[in-house]
Amino acid sequence: MPTLNELAALLGAEVVGDGSVVIHRMAPIDSAGPGDITFVANPRYLARLKDTTASAVIIKPGFECPGLAMLVCDNPYLAFAKVLTALHGQRPAPRGVMDGAWVDSTAELGEDITVYPGCVVGKNVRIGRGTILYPGVVLYDGVEVGEDCLVHAGVLVREGCRIGHRVIVQPGAVIGSDGFGFAPDGRGYYKIPQVGIVVLEDDVEVGANVCIDRAAMGVTLVKRGTKIDNLVQIAHNVTIGEDTILVAQVGIAGSSKVGNHCTIGGQAGLAGHIKIGDNTMVAAQSGIMSDLPAGQVFSGTPGMPHREWLKASAAVKNLPSMRKTVSSLQKRIEELEKLVRER
Template identity: 50%
Template sequence: MGTTTYTLRELAEMVGGEVEGDETLVITGVASIQDAQPGQITFVGHPKYLRVLATAKASAVILDHTTAADRPAIRVPQPYRAFATLLTLFYPRPRPRPGSTPPVQVGERVHLGRDVTLFPFVTLSDDVSVGERVILYPGVFVGPGSSIGDDTVIHANVTIYDGVSIGRRVIIHAGAVLGSDGFGYVQDAHGRHQKIPQVGGVRVEDDVEIGANVCIDRATLGETVIRQGTKIDNLVHIAHNVEVGEDTLLLAQVGISGSCRLGKHVTLAGQVGMIDHIEIGDGATVIAQSGIARNVEPGAVMAGTVALPHRVWRRVQAATPRLPELLRTVAALEQRLAALEARVSQTSREANHG
């Protein structure tokens, strides 16, 4: 963090907020509610942290418009988002100097934009195009004919196969693999698995972030597509010919089988699995460890999975949608049974008295 300081009013203007209290208060940094020191600003994104705020040392706090403040504050609709903006302000990522640090291997007909940074052991194969201000960290391999857009950052030991297109302002974290062969085989008459050539490509659009050790397979034909603004957590696998819609979130260990289609603003929580050729509508959410075996409607929230013998599983799946109706039927039968028992009891008493 640098030595730059800001007044509370200046910070409020940067995040589109309103100041409550001393506008001239000087802020030297940002920190979590537990770690903040005098001179720093923190935030409260949930009421449960108000009791922690009461003993916090922070000089100021970012709050929504309804939470009571016990110190100078910046009021915004989304405190966490404003806090993230200030984190970027106070903790800017250092940008390495442009240039090439040997050893770097550069093939033929390679285009390098202005102010590119190439760290040691970067390999750029023939016909690669690298945009302006791109940073390639040590050990990055870029295969023949691939392209990288302006302002993209690719961290250490990322492998980009041939024919991969990466957009602008993309971040790819260490160990990711883009463009490996899709898992495509066909059995011959003897039950042996014959490989199907995977001759398509991968296209990653602008403003995508790809986590560490993510694997995105190339298409059999055509493209595997990750659309603009999507964020992918670590250890996610995306199979051949998948299309992931704009601004989608894929959390750790998600597995998406071939030819699936995800809409815009979809969220797949950790360890969600999808069988092939599934479509998920815009804005749908799938809860962690769920297994998706059928199409999902837009805006739906899905949860659950279980492993059973297939024949049993099919019967369970057929019965599950009828459970609410079955419960209503059972409740009605219980009422009828209770009424019948009451009449039988009454008849029995009358007979005994007769």
């Protein structure tokens, strides 16, 4: 395990106190003990440090913690993540293609990969160096997976889809299922073959039981660095920009385009064929039915600027009392009218 000095070198952070202490574990303030490092990102929680028996704390400049070694840096939350990676983020040693995995002889396998039992790898699949396929992963014919990916158990990738480097896919996600396309034929629905693919660029993360449909023709595209939470639905021919966040249970209908650095809140729905600008936030459970400009926050169904929505939903709550006001006004006007006419 590393010393506090070693962690500081890794982070480019400053040590205050004994840098030779060996750190075994990251732990929350309340449960940290000797050998643990903890962190304070929010000054509100500084008081809790008094009682801790932790060995060190990650903290912003300008604070004092008597008796506690400090790792001082500008972004304790990011430092916390990096220390956690240093302490707990080791990749297991590669195990090769294990007994009980079925790999087609035409597949091209990089070095230092692991393919667990129960995986099925189709024809002409390419798997990059250092990638791990956990048990039960299925890669249909022609799939490409880049280097240093973690493809968790039960992930199912259909024919021809392409996954970049350092992509993480949580268990049960489906990549490349048929888009939902049918042509009415007068009686019912005729299936439109979905002959496109899905492309996930580098550093994308895909949550558990997510569904990303292949394009009808062309590509359903998730760009570099985007993170997708569990149970999200991405329909055919959608494009998601770079470094965008899709929170759990979001649904995005066909051919819509979401920009870079957006955040789409949980359970929100986006209609098809719309365009969301860069740096836009959509609140949880919103229903967005038309294009949204860049850099703003939207809420509600149909979506509106968040401030408008706050006012509108406060007003909805007060509607019953407003209704009473309106009927009392109605009565007072009737009386006034009577009075005025009588004179």
